[in-house]
Amino acid sequence: MSVLDVHMFPCLSDNYGVLVHDPVSGATASIDAPDADAVLAAVAETGWGLSHVIVTHHHWDHIGGIPKLKAETGCRVVGAASDAHRIEGLDEAVADGDDFALGQAALRAIAVPGHTLGHLAWWCPGGGVAFVGDTLFAMGCGRVFEGTPEMMWQSLDRLQETLPDDTLVYCGHEYTLSNAKFAVTVDPDNPVLRSRLERVVELRREGHPTLPTTMAQEKATNPFLRARDAGIRKALGLEAAKDWEVFAEIRSRKDHF
Ligand code: ZN
Ligand code: FE
Numbered sequence: 001m002s003v004l005d006v007h008m009f010p011c012l013s014d015n016y017g018v019l020v021h022d023p024v025s026g027a028t029a030s031i032d033a034p035d036a037d038a039v040l041a042a043v044a045e046t047g048w049g050l051s052h053v054i055v056t057h058h059h060w061d062h063i064g065g066i067p068k069l070k071a072e073t074g075c076r077v078v079g080a081a082s083d084a085h086r087i088e089g090l091d092e093a094v095a096d097g098d099d100f101a102l103g104q105a106a107l108r109a110i111a112v113p114g115h116t117l118g119h120l121a122w123w124c125p126g127g128g129v130a131f132v133g134d135t136l137f138a139m140g141c142g143r144v145f146e147g148t149p150e151m152m153w154q155s156l157d158r159l160q161e162t163l164p165d166d167t168l169v170y171c172g173h174e175y176t177l178s179n180a181k182f183a184v185t186v187d188p189d190n191p192v193l194r195s196r197l198e199r200v201v202e203l204r205r206e207g208h209p210t211l212p213t214t215m216a217q218e219k220a221t222n223p224f225l226r227a228r229d230a231g232i233r234k235a236l237g238l239e240a241a242k243d244w245e246v247f248a249e250i251r252s253r254k255d256h257f
Helices: 036-046 066-073 081-086 149-162 176-186 191-205 215-221 230-236 243-255
Strands: 005-011 015-021 028-031 052-054 076-080 092-094 099-102 105-111 120-124 129-131 168-170
Touching: 005 036, 005 168, 015 036, 015 129, 028 036, 036 066, 052 066, 052 099, 076 081, 081 092, 105 149, 149 215, 149 243, 176 191, 176 230, 176 243, 191 215, 230 243
Parallel strands: 028 052, 052 076, 076 092, 129 168
Antiparallel strands: 005 015, 015 028, 099 105, 105 120, 120 129
């Protein structure tokens, strides 16, 4: 049973950086590299050092800090083999289902194409944490830039089938408040969602992060995971549609919200 220490910090305009530390070996990874200086400041603050960068996807706000982090720390970069051509400095290429050993802890790559085709979520089964990049957000999900809505739905559905309810889920951005305001428009009769929106308003008013979330919380309140829900289908007039079609309608409404 591995237990990882996790340190999350805001950076850029609305990204989160995350350091993951195996206290047994001392190995420490930055999940993505949004901003090298912010990651280095977190490394100094925690005293953990930096052995790896573990990449979720190739967008600039997730890999832009890699060259400087490699130059300053000599860290090794782990990411999707299929995106090797567009992740500068990639050292270790992995694919769906691969376990990456961060010291004593195993981080498992889960392919979640849709936001980008090579997007990976990283799950530490022994530590009860997952790092989902821009695929799943609190009460939201990433825009479908490279894949299809059906592909994105399958990726999100796979996450909710794979990750246990009590998994602590770390997302790439603080988008929770706007996601919650949208979510109540497609899931208006969900009391759990209503009270979560109120809590999020309060947290943001006080300047606190709304993450990590949990899978249980997302299953109860995230409309992008709830395409099977009768209330949402009724609100959208899509009672007979396929699950991915309900997802696609919610995604398209959010794109124009
Ligand atoms: Zn992205
Ligand atoms: Fe991003």
